[in-house]
Amino acid sequence: MAGKRNIYRTGINVAIFILLEVAALGLLRRSSTGQEFFISKLSHGFIGTVWGWSQSVGDYFALRKINENLSGENFALQTALARAGAAADSLRSAGAGAVTAGRFRYTKAEVVKSSRNKHHNYLIVDKGSKDGVTSHTGIISANGIIGIIDSVGTNYSYAISFLNSNFNLSARIGREGAVGPMAWNGRGLSNATLREISLQHKFEKGDTVFTSGHSSIFPPDIPLGLIEDSRIINGSTYDINVHLFQDYSAIRYVTLVSNLDRKEIAELENKEDGK
Amino acid sequence: MRMNVVSFCLLVVAQILICNYLHVSMYLSLSILPMLIMCIPTRIDTVRAMLIAFAAGFAVDFAAEGVLGLNVAALLPVALLRRTICEAIFGDELFARNENFSMQKYGPTKVIFVLAIAQALFLTVYIWADGGQAQPFAFNFIRGSVSFLAGLVLSVPIADMLTKEGRR
Numbered sequence: 501m502a503g504k505r506n507i508y509r510t511g512i513n514v515a516i517f518i519l520l521e522v523a524a525l526g527l528l529r530r531s532s533t534g535q536e537f538f539i540s541k542l543s544h545g546f547i548g549t550v551w552g553w554s555q556s557v558g559d560y561f562a563l564r565k566i567n568e569n570l571s572g573e574n575f576a577l578q579t580a581l582a583r584a585g586a587a588a589d590s591l592r593s594a595g596a597g598a599v600t601a602g603r604f605r606y607t608k609a610e611v612v613k614s615s616r617n618k619h620h621n622y623l624i625v626d627k628g629s630k631d632g633v634t635s636h637t638g639i640i641s642a643n644g645i646i647g648i649i650d651s652v653g654t655n656y657s658y659a660i661s662f663l664n665s666n667f668n669l670s671a672r673i674g675r676e677g678a679v680g681p682m683a684w685n686g687r688g689l690s691n692a693t694l695r696e697i698s699l700q701h702k703f704e705k706g707d708t709v710f711t712s713g714h715s716s717i718f719p720p721d722i723p724l725g726l727i728e729d730s731r732i733i734n735g736s737t738y739d740i741n742v743h744l745f746q747d748y749s750a751i752r753y754v755t756l757v758s759n760l761d762r763k764e765i766a767e768l769e770n771k772e773d774g775k
Numbered sequence: 776m777r778m779n780v781v782s783f784c785l786l787v788v789a790q791i792l793i794c795n796y797l798h799v800s801m802y803l804s805l806s807i808l809p810m811l812i813m814c815i816p817t818r819i820d821t822v823r824a825m826l827i828a829f830a831a832g833f834a835v836d837f838a839a840e841g842v843l844g845l846n847v848a849a850l851l852p853v854a855l856l857r858r859t860i861c862e863a864i865f866g867d868e869l870f871a872r873n874e875n876f877s878m879q880k881y882g883p884t885k886v887i888f889v890l891a892i893a894q895a896l897f898l899t900v901y902i903w904a905d906g907g908q909a910q911p912f913a914f915n916f917i918r919g920s921v922s923f924l925a926g927l928v929l930s931v932p933i934a935d936m937l938t939k940e941g942r943r
Contacts, residue, residue: 513821517855520829521848527836528844528904543837550838551795617798619906620842658841665906686910687801 544651548658552624555613604719607756616748619686621661623647628655638717638757644724644746645669646754663748671724672712673703679712689748694740703727709742716765778814778937786811787831794839804922809853809893810930814937818873821858828854849901853893864889877938887931894926
C-alpha cells in the first residue's frame with residue numbers, strides 16, 4: 501500500500517515538474533529570442549526604471565569623485581577641441597540635441613548601467629519616452645554597435661547589448677563585400693563571429709567589417725572591427741572571427757539612432773508575412 | 776537567522792542584488808538559490824517546493840537577469856530532487872520524522888555534499904540554458920567550475936545560519 505502511494509506521489513511530482521519546466525523553457529525561449537513578449541517587456545521596464553534610478557542615486561553620492569574626473573576630462577577635451585578647430589565647432593552644434601541626417605535621427609545619450617559579464621547582457625541609457633525614444637532604436641558609438649533599445653520608460657530605457665548571445669547584426673566585409681549575420685562569440689569582450697559567408701568570397705586578415713545597412717535599425721557603413729581569422733563550416737561557408745573596435749568595458753557616451761522610415765518598413769514586412 | 780518566509784524573501788532579494796551588481800567575470804554566475812531550496816523545511820512537500828522554486832527563480836529572472844525562465848528552469852530540478860538527495864545523504868528518517876538537517880546534527884561534510892550536489896545540478900541546467908550549447912566544452916567547464924566553487928563557498932555559511940538549531 502505504501503509502495504503504491506509512493507509511486508503515485510512520484511508520478512504527481514514528475515508530472516508537475518514537467519509542467520513547470522515546460523513553462524520555464526517556454527518563457528526562456530520567448531524571452532531570449534527578443535520577441536514582443538509582454539512579461540519580458542514588463543521585466544525590462546522594471547529593470548530599466550528601478551536599476552536606472554538606483555544607479556542615479558549611487559552616482560549622486562559619488563559626485564565628488566566624478567567632478568574630479570570630469571575636470572580632468574574637461575582639460576583633455578579643451579585641448580582636443582583647440583586642435584580640432586573648425587571640425588570641433590560643427591561637432592559641438594551637432595551634439596546639442598537630436599540631429600536628423602537622411603532617414604536616421606541621432607540623439608546623444610549616456611549609459612547609466614551596463615552588464616558585461618553575463619551571456620545576456622543589457623544596458624540602461626538615460627533617455628526615455630520623454631526624449632522621443634522608442635523600442636527598436638539602435639545604439640551606436642564611433643567604434644561600432646552597442647545595442648538595441650528594447651523597453652522604454654519615461655526617463656530611462658532598457659537595451660539589449662551587442663554582448664548578448666541572442667543579438668544578431670547584419671554585417672559586410674569591406675564596403676561592397678559579402679554580407680552575413682554577425683554575433684558576439686560569448687567569450688571575452690573583444691571578438692564576434694561573422695557567419696554564413698560563402699566560399700567564393702575572398703577576404704584577407706585585417707579587412708574591415710562594416711554594418712551592411714540590410715537592417716531597418718542601423719545605418720550602413722559603421723565600422724565594426726577587423727578580420728582576424730576564419731574557418732570553413734561544413735565545407736560550405738566561412739565563420740569569420742572579427743576583432744571589434746569597440747571597447748565594451750568602457751562605454752559611457754553613446755548615440756541613439758532611429759530610422760524614421762522603420763514603421764513603414766515594418767508595415768511592409770508584416771504585409772508580406774501575412775500573405 | 777532561521778529559515779522562514781521573511782528570511783527566504785530577504786535572501787531572494789540578496790540574490791537579485793548579486794545578479795545586478797556583482798559583475799566580476801563571464802566565468803562566474805554566483806547563486807545561492809539552490810542552497811535556499813535545499814534548506815526549505817522538510818514539512819514542505821516536493822510539489823510546494825517546486826512552486827516556491829518557480830516563484831523564487833521567476834523573481835530573480837524578472838528583477839535582475841532580464842531573461843525570463845533561466846533561473847526557473849535551473850532551480851526546478853533541484854526542488855524535484857531535494858527529497859531524493861537529502862534521503863540519500865542523511866537517510867530516510869529525515870523526511871519521515873519531518874526533521875530538518877543541520878551541521879550540528881549531521882556534520883559539515885554531509886551538509887556540504889548535499890549543497891554541492893544541488894549547486895552542480897543547478898549550474899548544469901543554468902549554463903546549458905544560458906547559451907551553453909553554442910560554447911565550447913572547455914569554456915562551459917571552466918565557467919561551471921568557477922561558479923560551483925564560488926557558489927558553494929557563499930552557500931555553506933548561509934546554510935549553517937539558516938539551519939542552526941537553538942540550544943535546548
